[in-house]
Amino acid sequence: MDCLFCKIINGEIPSTKVYEDDMILAFRDIDPQAPEHVIIIPKNHISSANEINTENSKYISHIFEKIPYIAAMLNIDEHGYRIVNNCGKNGGQTVPHMHFHLMGGRGFAWPAG
Ligand code: AMP
Ligand code: ZN
Numbered sequence: 001m002d003c004l005f006c007k008i009i010n011g012e013i014p015s016t017k018v019y020e021d022d023m024i025l026a027f028r029d030i031d032p033q034a035p036e037h038v039i040i041i042p043k044n045h046i047s048s049a050n051e052i053n054t055e056n057s058k059y060i061s062h063i064f065e066k067i068p069y070i071a072a073m074l075n076i077d078e079h080g081y082r083i084v085n086n087c088g089k090n091g092g093q094t095v096p097h098m099h100f101h102l103m104g105g106r107g108f109a110w111p112a113g
Contacts, residue, residue, distance in 0.1 A: 005041050005097035019070050023062045026070050026102070035105025036074045036081075040067070046098040049087040063100060076104030 007013040008027065015027035018038055029037040042059035046052065052060055071077040081104035086093040 001045060003045060003097050004095050005039075005099065006045055009041070009043055018073060019066065021066070023059055024066060026066075029101065033101075034082075034103035034108075036076050036103065038070065038074065038102045039099050040070070040102055041097060041099045047096045048093060048098050049085050051098065067100075067102065070102060071104065074102075074104060080104065082108045 004013065008015045009025055015025075017025065017027050019026040019040075023043055024040060025043060026038050026040045029039050040063050042056070042063065044056060044059060046056050046059065067083065068077065071081055081102060084101040084103070085091075085098070086101075
């Protein structure tokens with residue numbers, strides 16, 4: 001499949017991995033928007049949040065089970081962080097393999113622009 005993040009999973013495209021197990025992969029964003037900015041992806045191809053269903057939702061819950069561990073690794077657990085999913089065109093999604101941005105090391109405004 002011609003998917004950038006699937007290619008990162010299978011090693012065709014290099015990445016700076018921060019966490020990996022049999023279900024998920026976390027790697028540093030190539031264009032970080034915060035001092036710590038990691039992309040967390042399921043290892044199966046889910047194109048967007050719109051495609052989450054009862055068959056694949058275990059990948060999503062696994063991501064959230066591991067977020068506290070990854071945040072602690074990045075040392076952003078104490079001060080907090082932002083988790084973002086962009087879905088589709090209006091959501092600003094540019095890579096059609098569902099992912100969460102985990103960002104920390106600075107404060108974020110809310111509501112976002
Ligand atoms: P989104 O706009 O939510 O689809 O986010 C896609 C993210 O992937 C952006 O923050 C990009 O900087 C990031 N990105 C694109 N290509 C790569 C890559 N080869 N390695 C790491 N991050 C990437
Ligand atoms: Zn993919």
